[in-house]
Amino acid sequence: MKKLFKFIGIVLLLLIVSAGIYYFTNNEPLPEGKKGKEADALAIKMFNAINNDAFENTEILEWSFRGAHFYKWYKQENIVDISWDNNKVILNTKEREKSEVYINDKKVANSVVFKKAQDNFNNDSFWLIAPFKIFDSGTERRIVNYNGKDALLITYTSGGSTPGDSYLWILDDNYFPTSFKMWTSIIPIGGVSATWSDWKSTKTGIKLPTKHKLSLFGMELDMGEVKTENSKANILAYRILKAIKHEKYKKTRFIEWSFGGKRHFKWDKEKHIVAVSWDTIHVNLYPQEIDKSTVFFNEKLQEKADSTIVKKAWDIFNNDSFWLVAPHKLFDPGTIRNIVSIDNKDALKVTYTTGGTTPGDSYIWVLDENNIPKSYKMNVPSMEMNEVPATWQDWITTASGTLLPTNHTFSNGGNLSMGKVKGYN
The missing domain is CATH 2.50.20 (outer membrane lipoprotein receptor (LolB), chain A)
Structure with a gap:
């Protein structure tokens, strides 16, 4: 038994040491940037590249997240149909008290399921439409020199489920986003990157991502069958x-x-x-x-x-x-x-x-x-x-x-x- 505990202890120690090495090797400090007109000008160029006007006028967005959460967002009506497992929530994003919760197709009052739906939507929609949120209320924009080119650092000081998160958008020569680096409360390592490259042109004139690849252990996030409709x-x-x-x-x-x-x-x-x-x-x-x-x-x-x-x-x-x-x-x-x-x-x-x-x-x-x-x-x-x-x-x-x-x-x-x-x- 003592040998077993000793073996487990050695394994745990190795894991801790490996995690520490990984952390100190890959952790990046949040870059310093400059707020003001230059940052906003870069953000506007990015907005124009992604056709924000078409996004504002898009009526319906449909997608899933990692094959587990499914969404149909009636954006102009502020209503989202959210389903996972045996749960369904009709979320009213403006008047939360009007939202409805269903379990096994039966309408119920369940604050836990409702909170889960809110958190899922905040997270999963961000992975779909984050480029369109760079001028949201509570955002700060900074221009950063990254590998000799201008990049856009967005910090969310309020809103969503995890205020305080920051994202550094890497742009191509046409100011279209190709990836970002993250400093978030749910990921202990700063500077984890994710691709924004597998884009799909939709019926309403906007491009939306179909998947993301993270630098963290090669993780992939699948956005399912992405659709929009007017x-x-x-x-x-x-x-x-x-x-x-x-x-x-x-x-x-x-x-x-x-x-x-x-x-x-x-x-x-x-x-x-x-x-x-x-x-x-x-x-x-x-x-x-x-x-x-x-x-x-x-x-x-x-x-x-x-x-x-x-x-x-x-x-x-x-x-x-x-x-x-x-x-x-x-x-x-x-x-x-x-x-x-x-x-x-x-x-x-x-x-x-x-x-x-x-x-x-x-x-x-x-x-x-x-x-x-x-x-x-x-x-x-x-x-x-x-x-x-x-x-x-x-x-x-x-x-x-x-x-x-x-x-x-x-x-x-x-x-x-x-x-x-x-x-x-």
């Missing part, structure tokens, strides 16, 4: 499409119009061929097979189509058709839809992440009482346009049964006519 925005978008007879638009074969009286179009939607004319130039444009396009000068066919002219026709068509059919493009690939409030009414913000001539543009659609667009506010970074307004007016019902606008006016009093608009089969 269902209210989608419902509003479908109402717009119904109002402008989008089903008829999809079946419309030919659309004709002009742009400010200077450029003229006949679009065969079925074959996706566009006759584009301006000055003495006529282009038969094949937008999806650009090399098949043909160019005419003064009605004479060029033996070899001038690629510069073809590119100009393509750019013109992208721009000028948008002013005619943009409301019909709300669900195009690469679009993100959010609801925003304009004059205390729901408006639809549509952001184009791909396609067209200037991806990244966004438009806020203001609707009339019938859900027909009456104006929009344009955000076009490449042209330094920030919520520039324009009307969508004088809608007509075409021969094919769809609705298209014929005029636009601007805040400076200018008018843009779409000419004699036709849609037919």
Whole structure:
């Protein structure tokens, strides 16, 4: 027996010594940083890189944590469905007293389970959305020189389950977070790192992590099937499409119009061929097979189509058709839809992440009482346009049964006519 106790004692001593060596080898002191404008400027660059605006407008986030805790967060409503084992909590994050606790599908009053749900949510949501919390109430921001580059140190002085924790965000050249180092009360070793690199692009335009790898014993945190959704925005978008007879638009074969009286179009939607004319130039444009396009000068066919002219026709068509059919493009690939409030009414913000001539543009659609667009506010970074307004007016019902606008006016009093608009089969 004495030999057994001696053996156990030796093992414990070795473990303690090993732990001590590991601690002193890996423990890092909290770095000193500088608060102020430079730190906030770096934080804003990080916010822009992660598309914080899209996060603010995201309605629903869904994920799990290490395959044990499952979440569906109705962010705009401040409600989270949380489940684990045989427990389910409907957590109201603003009015906690309205939360509900269920065990084995039976509603109960259980403060222990409720507190566990709160703590789980605080921890597990942080591993999902921590980059979006750098300006939360009770945060302090400091700029730190880390390996010769600027890094952002965030300290949470209040809130959550463990106030006082600090995180040093490591950013890439575009200010996108790739990892952080932690100084927290639940991890005794300072400077433990975790990756933020396995990102997933979601439907609402934000990227969220799917897993993290920690430097502490190679631990991995799996975030499960990460999803986001803007269902209210989608419902509003479908109402717009119904109002402008989008089903008829999809079946419309030919659309004709002009742009400010200077450029003229006949679009065969079925074959996706566009006759584009301006000055003495006529282009038969094949937008999806650009090399098949043909160019005419003064009605004479060029033996070899001038690629510069073809590119100009393509750019013109992208721009000028948008002013005619943009409301019909709300669900195009690469679009993100959010609801925003304009004059205390729901408006639809549509952001184009791909396609067209200037991806990244966004438009806020203001609707009339019938859900027909009456104006929009344009955000076009490449042209330094920030919520520039324009009307969508004088809608007509075409021969094919769809609705298209014929005029636009601007805040400076200018008018843009779409000419004699036709849609037919």
